[in-house]
Amino acid sequence: xxxxxxxxxxxxxxxxxxxxxxxxxxxxxxxxxxxxxxxxxxxxxxxxxxxxxxxxxxxxxxxxxxxxxxxxxxxxxxxxxxxxxxxxxxxxxxxxxxxxxxxxxxxxxxxxxxxxxxxxxxxxxxxxxxxxxxxxxxxxxxxxxxxxxxxxxxxxxxxxxxxxxxxxxxxxxxxxxxxxxxxxxxxxxxxxxxxxxxxxxxxxxxxxxxxxxxxxxxxxxxxxxxxxxxxxxxxxxxxxxxxxxxxxxxxxxxxxxxxxxxxxxxxxxxxxxxxxxxxxxxxxxxxxxxxxxxxxxxxxxxxxxxxxxxxxxxxxxxxxxxxxxxxxxxxxxxxxxxxxxxxxxxxxxxxxxxxxxxxxxxxxxxxxxxxxxxxxxxxxxxxxxxxxxxxxxxxxxxxxxxxxxxxxxxxxxxxxxxxxxxxxxxxxxxxxxxxxxxxxx
Amino acid sequence: xxxxxxxxxxxxxxxxxxxxxxxxxxxxxxxxxxxxxxxxxxxxxxxxxxxxxxxxxxxxxxxxxxxxxxxxxxxxxxxxxxxxxxxxxxxxxxxxxxxxxxxxxxxxxxxxxxxxxxxxxxxxxxxxxxxxxxxxxxxxxxxxxxxxxxxxxxxxxxxxxxxxxxxxxxxxxxxxxxxxxxxxxxxxxxxxxxxxxxxxxxxxxxxxxxxxxxxxxxxxxxxxxxxxxxxxxxxxxxxxxxxxxxxxxxxxxxxxxxxxxxxxxxxxxxxxxxxxxxxxxxxxxxxxxxxxxxxxxxxxxxxxxxxxxxxxxxx
Numbered sequence: 001x002x003x004x005x006x007x008x009x010x011x012x013x014x015x016x017x018x019x020x021x022x023x024x025x026x027x028x029x030x031x032x033x034x035x036x037x038x039x040x041x042x043x044x045x046x047x048x049x050x051x052x053x054x055x056x057x058x059x060x061x062x063x064x065x066x067x068x069x070x071x072x073x074x075x076x077x078x079x080x081x082x083x084x085x086x087x088x089x090x091x092x093x094x095x096x097x098x099x100x101x102x103x104x105x106x107x108x109x110x111x112x113x114x115x116x117x118x119x120x121x122x123x124x125x126x127x128x129x130x131x132x133x134x135x136x137x138x139x140x141x142x143x144x145x146x147x148x149x150x151x152x153x154x155x156x157x158x159x160x161x162x163x164x165x166x167x168x169x170x171x172x173x174x175x176x177x178x179x180x181x182x183x184x185x186x187x188x189x190x191x192x193x194x195x196x197x198x199x200x201x202x203x204x205x206x207x208x209x210x211x212x213x214x215x216x217x218x219x220x221x222x223x224x225x226x227x228x229x230x231x232x233x234x235x236x237x238x239x240x241x242x243x244x245x246x247x248x249x250x251x252x253x254x255x256x257x258x259x260x261x262x263x264x265x266x267x268x269x270x271x272x273x274x275x276x277x278x279x280x281x282x283x284x285x286x287x288x289x290x291x292x293x294x295x296x297x298x299x300x301x302x303x304x305x306x307x308x309x310x311x312x313x314x315x316x317x318x319x320x321x322x323x324x325x326x327x328x329x330x331x332x333x334x335x336x337x338x339x340x341x342x343x344x345x346x347x348x349x350x351x352x353x354x355x356x357x358x359x360x361x362x363x364x365x366x367x368x369x370x371x372x373x374x375x376x377x378x379x380x381x382x383x384x385x386x387x388x389x390x391x392x393x394x395x396x397x398x399x400x401x402x403x404x405x406x407x408x409x410x411x412x413x414x415x416x417x418x419x420x421x422x423x424x425x426x427x428x429x430x431x432x433x434x435x436x437x438x439x440x441x
Numbered sequence: 442x443x444x445x446x447x448x449x450x451x452x453x454x455x456x457x458x459x460x461x462x463x464x465x466x467x468x469x470x471x472x473x474x475x476x477x478x479x480x481x482x483x484x485x486x487x488x489x490x491x492x493x494x495x496x497x498x499x500x501x502x503x504x505x506x507x508x509x510x511x512x513x514x515x516x517x518x519x520x521x522x523x524x525x526x527x528x529x530x531x532x533x534x535x536x537x538x539x540x541x542x543x544x545x546x547x548x549x550x551x552x553x554x555x556x557x558x559x560x561x562x563x564x565x566x567x568x569x570x571x572x573x574x575x576x577x578x579x580x581x582x583x584x585x586x587x588x589x590x591x592x593x594x595x596x597x598x599x600x601x602x603x604x605x606x607x608x609x610x611x612x613x614x615x616x617x618x619x620x621x622x623x624x625x626x627x628x629x630x631x632x633x634x635x636x637x638x639x640x641x642x643x644x645x646x647x648x649x650x651x652x653x654x655x656x657x658x659x660x661x662x663x664x665x666x667x668x669x670x671x672x673x674x675x676x677x678x679x680x681x682x683x684x685x686x687x688x689x690x691x692x693x694x695x696x697x698x699x700x701x702x703x704x705x706x707x708x709x710x711x712x713x714x715x716x717x718x719x720x721x722x723x724x725x726x727x728x729x730x731x732x733x734x735x736x737x738x739x740x741x742x743x744x745x746x747x748x749x750x751x752x753x754x755x756x
Contacts, residue, residue, distance in 0.1 A: 261591035264615025415705025
């Protein structure tokens with residue numbers, strides 16, 4: 001009897017200690033950019049803390065310094081971040097340099113299927129090499145460059161009449177880039193409610209990735225390709241094709257004709273400011289900015305409309321992918337707890353709440369639900385945009401490739417040096433040199 | 442008796458330490474004192490320099506620590522010296538350094554000359570003038586981007602008021618012709634007070650008796666200025682030029698905040714260009730060669746300049 005009590009007590013103690021070790025609270029740090037969705041994630045993660053017993057800390061860095069700061073952290077093998085919501089272009093370097101934990105086995109063990117996520121986000125945020133079933137991240141935040149417009153201005157009868165008389169068609173959402181430019185020209189330096197307004201806010205930022213994201217958003221639909229589809233890294237005639245040159249010329253024309261004065265170095269936040277302050281009729285920006293417009297006193301409550309990137313001259317329609325996947329940093333000492341977070345985050349009910357809070361979920365169960373298109377005024381535009389995305393190089397040398405693009409595009413579009421053909425020919429030379437250095441050419 | 446015993450005891454107690462130091466030669470004691478400084482200097486200055494030179498001869502990339510590091514000889518140096526973009530950055534830097542030095546010396550010396558005269562509110566004006574150099578370059582860069590804003594910027598309004606031009610018709614930091622001058626104006630605004638302070642120290646070091654002697658010789662104010670003030674303040678002026686020259690050759694924060702090196706690459710100074718190569722493109726070997734070239738340039742020019750400065754002092 002006594003020994004049976006002892007055995008029972010021992011078993012209980014063992015069980016308790018097992019449970020205790022299983023429920024050992026960890027302090028997890030999640031690293032991401034400092035922006036509105038990050039604040040939403042802090043709120044969302046409180047549910048994880050309550051369920052798991054782990055404590056979540058967050059390290060958010062403003063976008064212009066995000067890549068610098070976080071890539072330094074990864075390259076130095078730092079242990080600051082257990083979880084990283086890194087930019088889509090980092091995936092190649094982070095996979096090849098061993099910064100991220102490969103998640104295939106974990107996904108298999110936990111029943112997380114990549115087929116459950118929007119295809120473009122899996123390719124863009126998770127896979128390396130691209131189009132291979134090697135996963136380094138879970139799609140966390142879907143994003144894409146799209147357009148917002150002042151719906152209330154577009155609905156004004158006097159403006160509609162004037163536009164129809166001048167262009168022979170109704171003032172509405174542009175189907176093509178040519179139509180978009182007409183609209184931007186129409187609004188440029190127009191007096192509306194006693195204030196001078198301008199055509200469009202587009203990306204022109206020089207320092208990080210701004211002008212590349214903006215120009216590429218246009219170039220894709222004009223026929224730009226990163227490489228020969230049949231021969232990787234063969235760029236001559238694809239990067240600098242006739243269509244690509246026309247696309248870059250278009251972007252410069254749009255910058256010259258239709259942007260507000262002083263728009264030589266603007267990216268996401270400058271675009272938000274220009275649109276919210278009622279300075280521009282059209283605005284190019286990532287979808288993450290859209291929830292902020294809906295609640296804004298000046299442009300919210302039905303005054304803002306959203307549309308997918310228009311078509312190019314040949315009817316092609318593509319858009320620049322943004323967004324990020326969430327990865328476990330291989331240098332972390334708390335990988336198990338970090339994986340727990342990813343498991344929790346992948347749940348459909350968590351993803352549904354993520355979308356409600358302003359996070360752009362990539363889970364098909366959320367985005368393909370019948371209620372989704374009506375759930376927000378921009379929901380359908382987001383879905384349509386995500387269906388036509390393309391992304392910049394995600395090679396380990398992406399930063400070099402990006403900086404060369406920034407310089408070539410800014411030199412031509414903003415500084416007005418040389419021609420579009422020279423800029424793209426120069427880009428082919430720069431990229432070729434980088435791939436030669438990498439031993440890929 | 443008791444006092445003598447105490448003194449003797451305490452001397453005996455100190456003896457081991459005294460013997461310890463006494464055992465060392467003066468030379469050794471000297472080395473003992475300066476050794477920490479030398480070790481620190483070697484660790485944080487000389488070793489990184491040697492390491493940089495070593496890296497400059499390789500294809501090393503700090504973001505690919507697992508990749509094989511190959512020696513490339515002088516290829517990095519050759520690529521840098523034949524790269525037109527690097528020469529454009531050098532040109533932008535030369536423009537920036539020359540004009541900032543010229544304007545800062547001109548305005549700084551003029552201000553120092555005026556402040557040196559006794560007048561009411563002298564101290565107040567000195568304090569107001571030196572305020573800009575007490576601000577952080579990041580803050581200065583940030584608020585000047587607002588001042589240069591074509592639609593709301595005070596600078597544009599001021600120019601428009603003086604010239605009658607439409608304030609929103611020009612963009613100081615968005616126009617390739619104006620942007621190089623935009624950064625010169627801001628740096629001059631910020632650092633002229635520094636040059637003024639050094640010049641003021643020079644002017645105040647000139648003995649009054651020399652001017653009194655010149656007065657006795659009926660030398661005009663103009664002649665006194667050229668034959669007494671300028672020659673005696675010249676070493677101070679040259680020192681100010683040296684400090685500002687080295688600083689502006691390395692200029693980074695202010696310009697990054699103002700223009701980010703744009704539009705295009707028109708204000709991309711060598712330090713910004715170097716940072717992009719090293720920490721954005723991660724071409725560590727290449728960037729190390731670039732840093733060595735810049736170091737040799739600054740060190741060489743500064744050495745020549747210091748020799749000239751010493752000659753002026755000897756005169």
